[in-house]
Amino acid sequence: MTVPDAAGLRRRTQDLLAAHPPATTGRTDFLKARFDAGLAWVHYPAGLGGLDAPRSLQPVVDAELAAAGAPDNDPRRIGIGLGMAAPTILGVGTDEQKQRFLRPLWVGEEVWCQLFSEPGAGSDLAALGTRAVRDGEDWVIDGQKVWTSSAHLARWAILIARTDPDLPKHRGISYFICDMTDPGVEVRPLRQITGEAEFNEVFLTGVRIPDSRRLGPVGEGWKVAQTTLMNERVSIGGSRIPREGGMIGPVARTWRERPELRTHDLHQRLLTLWVEAEVARLTGTRLRQQLVAGQPGPEGSGMKLAFARLNQEISGLEVELLGDEGMLYDDWTMRRPELVDFTGRDAGYRYLRSKGNSIEGGTSEVLLNIVAERVLGLPAEPRNDKDVAWKDLAR
Amino acid sequence: MTAPTEETQAPDLLYSEAEEDLRAAVRALLADRSDAPAVLARVESGTPYDPRLWKALAAGIGAAGLLVPEELGGQGASHREAAVVLEELGRAVTPAPYLTGAVVATQTLLALGTPDGPVAALLAELAAGRRVAVLAVPFAAPAPDAAQPAGVVAGRVEGTVTGVADAATADVLLVPTTDGLYAVETGAEGVAVEPLVPLDLTRPLATVTLAGAAGTRLADGASAVAAVRRGLLAGAGLLASEQLGIAEWCLTETVRYTRERHQFNRPVGSFQALKHRMAQLWLEVVSARAAARNAADALATGSPDTLLAVAVAQAYCSGVAVHAAEECVQLHGGIGMTWEHPAHLYLKRAKADSIAYGTAGRHRGTIAELMELPAP
Numbered sequence: 001m002t003v004p005d006a007a008g009l010r011r012r013t014q015d016l017l018a019a020h021p022p023a024t025t026g027r028t029d030f031l032k033a034r035f036d037a038g039l040a041w042v043h044y045p046a047g048l049g050g051l052d053a054p055r056s057l058q059p060v061v062d063a064e065l066a067a068a069g070a071p072d073n074d075p076r077r078i079g080i081g082l083g084m085a086a087p088t089i090l091g092v093g094t095d096e097q098k099q100r101f102l103r104p105l106w107v108g109e110e111v112w113c114q115l116f117s118e119p120g121a122g123s124d125l126a127a128l129g130t131r132a133v134r135d136g137e138d139w140v141i142d143g144q145k146v147w148t149s150s151a152h153l154a155r156w157a158i159l160i161a162r163t164d165p166d167l168p169k170h171r172g173i174s175y176f177i178c179d180m181t182d183p184g185v186e187v188r189p190l191r192q193i194t195g196e197a198e199f200n201e202v203f204l205t206g207v208r209i210p211d212s213r214r215l216g217p218v219g220e221g222w223k224v225a226q227t228t229l230m231n232e233r234v235s236i237g238g239s240r241i242p243r244e245g246g247m248i249g250p251v252a253r254t255w256r257e258r259p260e261l262r263t264h265d266l267h268q269r270l271l272t273l274w275v276e277a278e279v280a281r282l283t284g285t286r287l288r289q290q291l292v293a294g295q296p297g298p299e300g301s302g303m304k305l306a307f308a309r310l311n312q313e314i315s316g317l318e319v320e321l322l323g324d325e326g327m328l329y330d331d332w333t334m335r336r337p338e339l340v341d342f343t344g345r346d347a348g349y350r351y352l353r354s355k356g357n358s359i360e361g362g363t364s365e366v367l368l369n370i371v372a373e374r375v376l377g378l379p380a381e382p383r384n385d386k387d388v389a390w391k392d393l394a395r
Numbered sequence: 396m397t398a399p400t401e402e403t404q405a406p407d408l409l410y411s412e413a414e415e416d417l418r419a420a421v422r423a424l425l426a427d428r429s430d431a432p433a434v435l436a437r438v439e440s441g442t443p444y445d446p447r448l449w450k451a452l453a454a455g456i457g458a459a460g461l462l463v464p465e466e467l468g469g470q471g472a473s474h475r476e477a478a479v480v481l482e483e484l485g486r487a488v489t490p491a492p493y494l495t496g497a498v499v500a501t502q503t504l505l506a507l508g509t510p511d512g513p514v515a516a517l518l519a520e521l522a523a524g525r526r527v528a529v530l531a532v533p534f535a536a537p538a539p540d541a542a543q544p545a546g547v548v549a550g551r552v553e554g555t556v557t558g559v560a561d562a563a564t565a566d567v568l569l570v571p572t573t574d575g576l577y578a579v580e581t582g583a584e585g586v587a588v589e590p591l592v593p594l595d596l597t598r599p600l601a602t603v604t605l606a607g608a609a610g611t612r613l614a615d616g617a618s619a620v621a622a623v624r625r626g627l628l629a630g631a632g633l634l635a636s637e638q639l640g641i642a643e644w645c646l647t648e649t650v651r652y653t654r655e656r657h658q659f660n661r662p663v664g665s666f667q668a669l670k671h672r673m674a675q676l677w678l679e680v681v682s683a684r685a686a687a688r689n690a691a692d693a694l695a696t697g698s699p700d701t702l703l704a705v706a707v708a709q710a711y712c713s714g715v716a717v718h719a720a721e722e723c724v725q726l727h728g729g730i731g732m733t734w735e736h737p738a739h740l741y742l743k744r745a746k747a748d749s750i751a752y753g754t755a756g757r758h759r760g761t762i763a764e765l766m767e768l769p770a771p
Contacts, residue, residue, distance in 0.1 A: 372670035
């Protein structure tokens with residue numbers, strides 16, 4: 001089959017719309033038909049929702065579909081499946097795994113979550129202790145995972161677990177697909193400092209996973225996970241914002257609307273942060289221009305660092321600006337939000353939630369190490385954990 | 396209230412191929428003629444400028460005429476290209492009257508409108524690198540309102556202006572007076588240029604005293620004020636690119652040194668306490684580049700956002716250059732405190748630059764006005 005160009009994709013999209021008019025087709029049926037037409041992610045292989053076309057042509061399809069009022073697959077709801085599970089399955093999965101999992105994943109019939117972090121393995125993820133022990137055709141999983149978003153909604157999970165404790169930590173890990181409906185899987189909400197629970201703790205007790213749901217070779221799980229994590233960092237730092245579009249927006253509006261709150265000290269701090277927010281926005285713009293021009297730079301690794309600090313400082317200033325109102329909180333009710341919305345709530349929520357920005361998806365301290373070593377080429381610190389069997393590491 | 400939160404047009408924040416070629420030419424010239432030992436020897440001699448280097452840069456590469464249209468003898472390029480030259484001059488902490496002459500004075504003359512007569516003649520001389528003009532205002536002045544306009548008595552210019560950068564090397568002074576803008580030859584009778592002892596040895600400052608000096612009137616009062624404002628705006632905007640160059644050199648050199656320097660049987664650059672500081676600086680340099688390119692592009696395209704873009708670039712890049720130079724001295728340890736090591740040249744340039752054309756605080760004040768974020 002020849003790879004379609006933009007005109008070819010446009011024609012295929014019109015054919016899809018003609019055969020399955022969005023107005024009279026159910027949402028899931030339309031999405032399935034779109035997947036089967038190869039218009040889900042055009043850069044994926046034919047038969048797996050794509051057409052082997054360049055990834056850059058996806059917007060051609062999306063624009064045609066949006067113009068026709070076609071439903072989308074609500075990508076924010078299934079972000080872990082799309083951003084992390086799918087590329088991993090495509091990269092190292094068997095043909096059976098690709099056929100079984102990718103279609104319901106993309107359509108959104110099956111939500112995915114990620115079972116990586118553990119109470120004892122955060123920044124040092126490779127030290128994880130959840131065990132996977134071979135038993136006949138199955139692996140038996142025992143351990144505890146944490147900071148799992150969507151675990152209470154998920155049908156499947158990507159899981160990394162230790163298959164050989166006698167090897168050094170990076171080499172004894174394997175990568176699995178875990179069925180979240182297995183009786184040994186227990187999901188508990190993890191309440192945060194904001195009062196709500198975006199995430200979960202997941203307890204795995206004697207969970208049986210058939211060997212056919214292993215992703216990649218035994219012992220190669222760390223290598224496979226690296227690609228997955230790279231996708232996560234890029235997606236957290238890369239979105240486009242207009243001037244005053246981030247957290248500085250609500251503070252600037254309050255400043256303009258409520259002169260009685262203004263002090264000289266707050267004014268200086270507001271302006272300093274306003275400048276930093278505007279420069280961070282320009283830096284993001286420049287990064288995107290580099291990507292479009294085909295000159296990707298290492299700047300992406302810095303954006304998450306910049307936004308984490310800015311969000312924290314700006315929301316801290318906002319709480320202070322509000323004075324006695326800053327001592328109040330909108331709602332401590334334990335809730336389970338599906339999506340995080342920084343602007344939908346009060347300053348106190350923003351202040352507390354943004355504390356997680358420098359922890360989730362790689363702490364700022366670890367990211368600074370990554371910039372220092374991979375971008376600047378500074379030498380690594382001496383390490384005493386690389387050639388030691390995992391079972392002999394201090395815990 | 397509606398503050399201008401909408402960008403009017405998307406700025407081009409990248410470097411073109413031609414701009415990279417220009418950078419390579421300037422960098423090669425400076426590496427050849429003006430490396431750190433040469434700069435140090437020059438500033439110790441008391442005459443930091445190297446006329447042969449200026450000729451090669453201004454005339455040979457054509458950098459002096461980048462802002463000047465071709466029909467007036469220039470290169471017909473823009474602020475984007477001049478910004479690249481300034482990045483390199485900052486990186487090499489080169490003593491050269493480029494920012495003051497080829498940017499501020501040249502921009503002031505260009506802003507006088509369709510130039511002919513003496514303005515056109517002077518622009519052609521400047522663009523060709525044959526002569527150097529500087530604006531006779533204090534280097535720290537953020538706007539013409541803060542300048543000290545000279546008086547004019549019977550066609551002769553009278554007054555004293557302190558802290559004028561590069562006056563000692565200039566052939567012509569552009570003097571804002573109560574009677575408009577005058578061009579005064581530095582060699583003319585009644586002109587005294589008294590060198591001061593500058594913090595930044597690579598950019599000399601002087602007190603200019605005009606005692607009945609003869610000059611040529613280039614523009615009336617209103618045009619002069621607008622033109623000087625435009626010249627200083629271009630100076631502030633492109634100073635950000637010089638500051639970016641300073642910060643880049645400081646970071647690169649600090650990384651290089653801490654990889655090689657061993658203490659405690661390790662490269663000191665392997666200590667996390669130092670790595671995090673350098674990674675943080677890298678982030679600041681990356682951000683400064685976006686801010687500086689944004690200002691240069693706004694000046695080049697005449698964007699309605701220019702005032703804001705320049706103020707943001709100055710409010711941000713001044714601090715980055717100073718921070719980078721201070722970290723450079725500290726992370727070099729003892730050698731960073733020596734006269735022999737060039738780090739001090741960058742520290743002094745960065746600190747003086749943080750005052751030039753208005754401090755970061757002055758520019759934040761401008762942002763407060765533009766964005767309708769008023770003081771109490």
